[in-house]
Amino acid sequence: MIRIVTGARLAGLRQEATQSRARAVEVQERADAAYAVHQCEIRVLREQAASAENDAAVVREEAVALEKALAAVRSELAERGERLETVERELSTVRRTGAFVYLLLHHGEPHSIHLTEDDAHAYAATRGAPRTGWVRETGRPPGAVPTWRCVPFTADADTFGFRSVLARLAGGFGGGS
Template sequence: MIRIITRTRLTALQQETDQARERTREVQAAADAAYARHVRTADGLSAEAVAAHLDAVTARAHAEDLAKVLERTQAELVQTQGTVAEQAARIEELGAPAPADASMVLLLHYGEPHSIHPDKPAAYAYAATLGVPLNGWVSVGERPVAELRWVCTPFIYDAGRDHFRSVAAPAVEPLGGAA
């Protein structure tokens, strides 16, 4: 079948085709702009995700370092608490008042007071740390104490008078009530 198209109809079809092409260009431009926005948004989100991942890795490493430091600090704290408890017990033990008539030993070095000990074995052990042999101790006898290198002299703490007195010498009352 043959159809005859008039010039007017041909011009109308040409205009419709041009309008369709123009509309296609507009839609393509809008699609390109939307795609470009999508790509930029996806790139931005990807960059943010990578930065967040790096921040998380850094934070995790920092948290692990802090956990190690905390463990070491807790171990040191436990050790220090033990030391403090031992020292507090020792201080309490040393600070306890001596019972009435408590016997102690004065360690003399060439007649000069050196240290006080709870008993002779403790004085001998301390003197041993200073290089004195354990079997080198002799009794004072008639010799002056100043001539002997080391001497242990027993003393008694008199709580009533708050002073020490020698076990070897009798207690002497002060003259005229002098203290």
């Protein structure tokens, strides 16, 4: 079949073709813009994923370090608990027998309790104190606080506690000092 096309019809088809091309160019431009935005979003998401992976690695390292620190603290607490149990047993023995115990002071603060004066001196030596040359309370100048000091104590049934033997020697054991 042959179709005859008039000039007006041909002009109309040309105009429709021009409009269709313009619409195709516009749609292509919008598609290109959407693709560019999509590519930009992908790049941002990849950067965020890489940053999150780096952050996760840092957090894992910190968690490992904290777990090690926690294990060290737990170990130290266990050691201190054992030491406390030993001291409690020793104090219980001293309370029952009425014997002396020796309080080891470091810079005037209580540090540890020992059954014998030699044990206290030996323990202080492991912490850097001299093994010999310890001075009795009466042999030091007033107001001077030595680095290490060993003070004898005895059980005091009246107070359910302990009293310094030195306080008793100074006359204050039974009086109220």
